[in-house]
Amino acid sequence: MKLKQHASKRTFMKNAACAVVLGLFxxxxxxxxxxxxxxxxxxxxxTVTVGILHSLTGTMAISETGAQEAEKLAIxxxxxxxxxxxxxxxxxxxxxxxxxxxxxxxxxxxxxKDKVAAVFGCWTSASRKAALPVFEKxxxxxxxxxxxxxxxxxxxxxxxxxxxxxxxxxxLNWVAKEKKAKTFYLIGSDYIWPRTSMKIARKHIENVLGxxxxxxxxxxxGNTQFGSVINKIRLKKPDVIYAAVVGGSNVAWFKQLKAxxxxxxxxxxxxxxxxxxxxxxxxxxxxEGFYSIMKYFQSQDNPNNKAFVKAFKEMWGEDSVIGDVxxxxxxxxxxxxxxxxxxxxxxxxxxxxxxxxxxxxxxTAPEGYVKLHPNHHLWSKARVGRWNKDGQATVVYTxxxxxxxxxxxxxx
Amino acid sequence: MGGYTYSELGAIFAMQxxxxxxxxxxxxxxxxxxxxxxxxxxxINMAHGEFMAVGAYTTYFISTITENYLPSLMPxxxxxxxxxxxxxxxxxxxxxxxxxxxxxxxxxxxxxxATWGLSLIMQQSFRSFFxxxxxxxxxxxxxxxxxxxxxxxxxxxxxxxxxxxxxxxTLVVFYLLFKSSWGLKVRxxxxxxxxxxxxxxxxxxxxxxxxxxGCGIAGIxxxxxxxIASTGPTTGxxxxxxxxxxxxxxxxxxxxxxxxxxxxxxxxxSILEFxxxxxxAKVYTLLALIIILMFKPEGLFASKVxx
Numbered sequence: 269m270k271l272k273q274h275a276s277k278r279t280f281m282k283n284a285a286c287a288v289v290l291g292l293f294x295x296x297x298x299x300x301x302x303x304x305x306x307x308x309x310x311x312x313x314x315t316v317t318v319g320i321l322h323s324l325t326g327t328m329a330i331s332e333t334g335a336q337e338a339e340k341l342a343i344x345x346x347x348x349x350x351x352x353x354x355x356x357x358x359x360x361x362x363x364x365x366x367x368x369x370x371x372x373x374x375x376x377x378x379x380x381k382d383k384v385a386a387v388f389g390c391w392t393s394a395s396r397k398a399a400l401p402v403f404e405k406x407x408x409x410x411x412x413x414x415x416x417x418x419x420x421x422x423x424x425x426x427x428x429x430x431x432x433x434x435x436x437x438x439x440l441n442w443v444a445k446e447k448k449a450k451t452f453y454l455i456g457s458d459y460i461w462p463r464t465s466m467k468i469a470r471k472h473i474e475n476v477l478g479x480x481x482x483x484x485x486x487x488x489x490g491n492t493q494f495g496s497v498i499n500k501i502r503l504k505k506p507d508v509i510y511a512a513v514v515g516g517s518n519v520a521w522f523k524q525l526k527a528x529x530x531x532x533x534x535x536x537x538x539x540x541x542x543x544x545x546x547x548x549x550x551x552x553x554x555x556e557g558f559y560s561i562m563k564y565f566q567s568q569d570n571p572n573n574k575a576f577v578k579a580f581k582e583m584w585g586e587d588s589v590i591g592d593v594x595x596x597x598x599x600x601x602x603x604x605x606x607x608x609x610x611x612x613x614x615x616x617x618x619x620x621x622x623x624x625x626x627x628x629x630x631x632t633a634p635e636g637y638v639k640l641h642p643n644h645h646l647w648s649k650a651r652v653g654r655w656n657k658d659g660q661a662t663v664v665y666t667x668x669x670x671x672x673x674x675x676x677x678x679x680x
Numbered sequence: 681m682g683g684y685t686y687s688e689l690g691a692i693f694a695m696q697x698x699x700x701x702x703x704x705x706x707x708x709x710x711x712x713x714x715x716x717x718x719x720x721x722x723x724i725n726m727a728h729g730e731f732m733a734v735g736a737y738t739t740y741f742i743s744t745i746t747e748n749y750l751p752s753l754m755p756x757x758x759x760x761x762x763x764x765x766x767x768x769x770x771x772x773x774x775x776x777x778x779x780x781x782x783x784x785x786x787x788x789x790x791x792x793x794a795t796w797g798l799s800l801i802m803q804q805s806f807r808s809f810f811x812x813x814x815x816x817x818x819x820x821x822x823x824x825x826x827x828x829x830x831x832x833x834x835x836x837x838x839x840x841x842x843x844x845x846x847x848x849x850t851l852v853v854f855y856l857l858f859k860s861s862w863g864l865k866v867r868x869x870x871x872x873x874x875x876x877x878x879x880x881x882x883x884x885x886x887x888x889x890x891x892x893x894g895c896g897i898a899g900i901x902x903x904x905x906x907x908i909a910s911t912g913p914t915t916g917x918x919x920x921x922x923x924x925x926x927x928x929x930x931x932x933x934x935x936x937x938x939x940x941x942x943x944x945x946x947x948x949x950s951i952l953e954f955x956x957x958x959x960x961a962k963v964y965t966l967l968a969l970i971i972i973l974m975f976k977p978e979g980l981f982a983s984k985v986x987x
Contacts, residue, residue: 325804327914329812458959487958490918492909493706495699495839496953496961503684503692516814516918519910523816527836528695529826549814549910553824 299353304613310383311614316355318343318601319362319378321389321399326366327490327515332391334545334594335413336361337584339388342601345579352605353614360384368398375399379406385614386411388600391593393417393461400425409616411600414593415540415562417464418674423620426603427645427672429596430563432468432679434670435540438650439561440469440510442665444477447536449507451482455497455521456512456541458486465512465540468679475678482506487513492520498528511539518546522554532557538652543591544659552659562592564635565653565661576634589659595634602630603640637669645672691832696954702839704946705846708939709904710919711926712853713897715938718927720870720890723781724792727799728923729916731895734772734802735765735902736911737810743817755820758903762845765903766896773895777888785887799916806913814912823907838907845904849897854935856893866890929969931979940980945969 301313310317320339322332343357351357360382362374371390378384379402386409390396393416403410403424410425418431443449452473456462466484473479482504485497501509513521518541525531537558544566547555566577566589576598580590603623608614611622622628629639639647647669653661714728725731739761746757753760776798784791823841826834857863868876869883877883902911909915930941945965952961973979 324812325807327912329807330814330912333812485957488962491958492905492918493699493703493950495702495836496696496950497958499692499696499699500954502695503688516910516912516915519814519816520908523838523908524836526824527826527838529828529834545813549816549912551816551818 299612304353305385305615306613307615307617308383309385309614309616311355311385314355315358316352316614317358317360317382317384318604319360319382319384319387319389321362321364321371321374321378321387322391323366323395324361324363328364328366328391328395330515330549331545331593332364334588334591335391335597336389337588338580338590338594338598339600341580341583342598344583346601346605352608353612357601364389364395368392368394371395372398372402375402375408375410376406379403379408385409385608385616386604386619388413388597388604390414394459396420396425407616409604409619411597411604413597413600415596417461417468418676419464421643421645421674423644424616425644426600426623426640427674428599428603429593429646430648430650431645431672431674432465433673433676434563434648434650435561436465436469437472437676438667438670439538439540439652440472440477442561442650442652442667443508443536443538443559444479446665447508449536450479451504451506451508452479453483453485453501453504453506453509454481454512455483455485455487455501455509457489457491457514457517459489462486462512462514462541466510468676469510471679487517489515489517491517494521494524495528498524498530501530502528507536509535509537511537512541513539514541516549518542519550522550522558526554542655543593544589544661545591545594547655547659548589552655552657555655556657558655559664560653560655560661561650562653563648563650564592564595565651565663566590567653567660568635568651568663570634570636572632572636573634599630599633599638599646602633603628606630607640639669641672643672643674645674647671688832691830694833695835696950698835698839700947700950702836702843703950704943705839705843706905706908707922707926707942707946709842709846709849709897709901710923711930711938711942712849712935713894713901714923715927715930715935716853716857716897717891717894719934719938720866721785721887722788723785723891724788724795725891725894726792726796726920727776727802727916728894728898729918729920730799730802730806731769731773731898731916732902732905732919733806733911733913733916734769735899736906736915737806737815737902738765738768738899739903739906740810740815740817740911743819747818754818755822758820758823761817762900762903765899767899769899769902770892770896773898774888774892776895777891781891782884782887803913803916810913812913814910814915816910817906819907841907842904845900849900850939853893853897857935862886862889925966925969929973929979931981934979934981937979937981944980 305311320336322336323329347356364371388411390412391414412425413428415429454466470481539560542560606628607619607623611618624642626642650667651663652665654664655661717725742761746753826836865881865886869886926942930937949965
């Protein structure tokens with residue numbers, strides 16, 4: 269896998285050439301450590317240490333396993349290419365244990381004690397919000413992989429997933445145009461991400477699309493009983509069910525929809541919370557014909573993605589599946605590498621400054637092409653996938669490249 | 681409710697009624713095992729949810745084997761899975777009682793702690809054996825979909841299946857406790873342990889089998905829930921709160937109380953959910969529960985057992 273940088277190609281090539289030539293003579297002097305690391309990070313003459321912080325235990329382990337696997341794959345590939353500025357990446361992994369204060373505590377440990385140059389981690393918005401003050405105080409750098417509700421932009425975080433407008437609004441536009449949808453039933457789990465997402469969705473439906481929200485419903489996390497909600501939906505007969513149910517509830521939700529006779533034959537359903545990872549638990553037969561809006565699907569047919577899926581399966585087993593967040597997590601180390609090489613330094617401030625120039629792009633991203641916006645989010649395309657029985661999705665719609673806008677006007 | 685015909689409203693009413701009954705059967709099936717152990721032995725089994733997960737994982741395991749090696753058995757494997765889940769969860773319960781619980785009978789708070797520790801150990805073992813991801817067994821086709829008595833009514837088949845299973849398990853439990861000689865011994869031990877020992881009942885053995893039976897029923901519950909939801913290492917902890925709610929509200933030592941409690945909680949919740957949003961429905965249900973328990977601390981059916 270190769271990475272390109274456009275604007276500063278020349279300096280990059282020079283640096284790279286330097287690194288290669290010097291590397292031939294002596295590993296240690298690719299670039300003097302004192303120069304590339306002026307703030308006392310864990311960088312030696314031939315290694316640089318980064319942190320991975322995801323839940324390996326607890327309820328979120330289900331979702332976060334894929335993300336940390338992808339990050340390790342990217343780091344392994346980068347090391348096979350010779351590392352960053354001539355230094356191999358070493359990983360310190362910590363377990364957030366699905367517990368938000370633990371995320372903050374482990375972040376502090378990684379930044380203060382281990383002095384890592386970057387952290388790849390967090391998954392839920394709650395864990396990010398818990399770790400954020402630590403990253404800002406200790407001036408760390410976090411690559412956050414999950415699609416999320418937006419309304420945030422920190423100097424110390426690079427968001428490699430999509431924010432609300434890149435997913436929610438584009439998905440609603442698609443369903444309104446393709447399915448002639450006018451009435452919507454919103455249902456989600458009861459916490460910050462679904463609630464914020466639905467708030468944005470409702471504004472867009474009512475103010476922009478001229479449609480109507482006929483029901484809005486939140487169920488506690490882990491809820492497994494959807495009988496009453498399904499009856500309400502049946503009574504309201506919405507054109508579209510718009511769903512953001514997460515975790516184990518997701519499985520119960522789709523199984524009970526099917527058991528209640530609500531299938532894609534009679535009902536359009538668009539969800540913002542189902543990726544290949546979730547389908548593994550839900551079972552493709554329960555989802556067949558329903559739609560997800562994401563930026564990446566494992567079935568995407570391009571050479572980047574084929575190479576990525578192959579490498580991922582070689583490292584983590586033939587049965588593994590790759591969801592949207594797993595792919596976004598994979599981008600993290602590559603974006604960091606590009607920024608460090610552009611900055612010519614591991615210093616957090618310099619890496620952030622290089623990232624904010626707005627010209628770091630990955631032409632080899634599995635999702636196709638992404639570019640880092642000065643607002644720390646990625647330009648990316650939205651895609652609608654139609655689920656098949658085998659647990660994979662067929663991409664039925666791909667948007668143009670959407671500019672990230674974490675603070676959309678008129679949606680707050 | 682303007683704009684709806686009577687037949688439409690009738691259909692919704694029927695389906696909503698079934699949603700309530702279906703929730704009732706789920707709650708009851710969850711609570712039965714716990715009620716037996718808690719009611720008859722006074723042990724608070726915090727690992728009850730994990731015994732359910734044992735049943736669910738057993739079902740998943742058997743489904744995987746059947747799918748790969750004996751695909752012709754797919755339509756009926758679920759019954760085998762329920763039986764094996766019962767036996768396996770029961771066996772584990774037997775071992776847990778033998779190695780852990782029986783040493784702590786006179787220290788109720790310690791059993792609480794010990795069974796909670798056991799639940800953590802079991803969760804981590806699930807994670808090591810089956811991985812952190814949630815799994816679902818492949819269900820036989822006849823369990824999927826819905827039964828349509830009329831054009832507008834869809835009754836979920838998995839809901840009917842769980843309901844049927846709950847009725848059978850409840851009847852068997854009642855038979856065992858109130859009609860069999862073993863049940864006589866259990867009730868005697870509950871009422872007066874020392875005297876029961878004196879008249880020749882092996883109370884230790886009674887305890888062990890009671891505990892195993894409770895865990896076995898949890899296993900059946902776990903197997904049945906695979907038709908409704910998925911199974912992960914921490915699935916059990918999701919169910920445990922509801923389970924305790926049913927048992928405590930029903931009155932700890934009464935099986936009738938458990939049934940009445942499961943029924944009222946399920947109906948309250950599902951009717952409220954229909955008219956207000958899901959989270960608030962739960963809040964109101966719990967509030968009502970707290971208020972009733974303030975006036976009737978013994979639960980719906982007070983225990984008449986002398987201790």
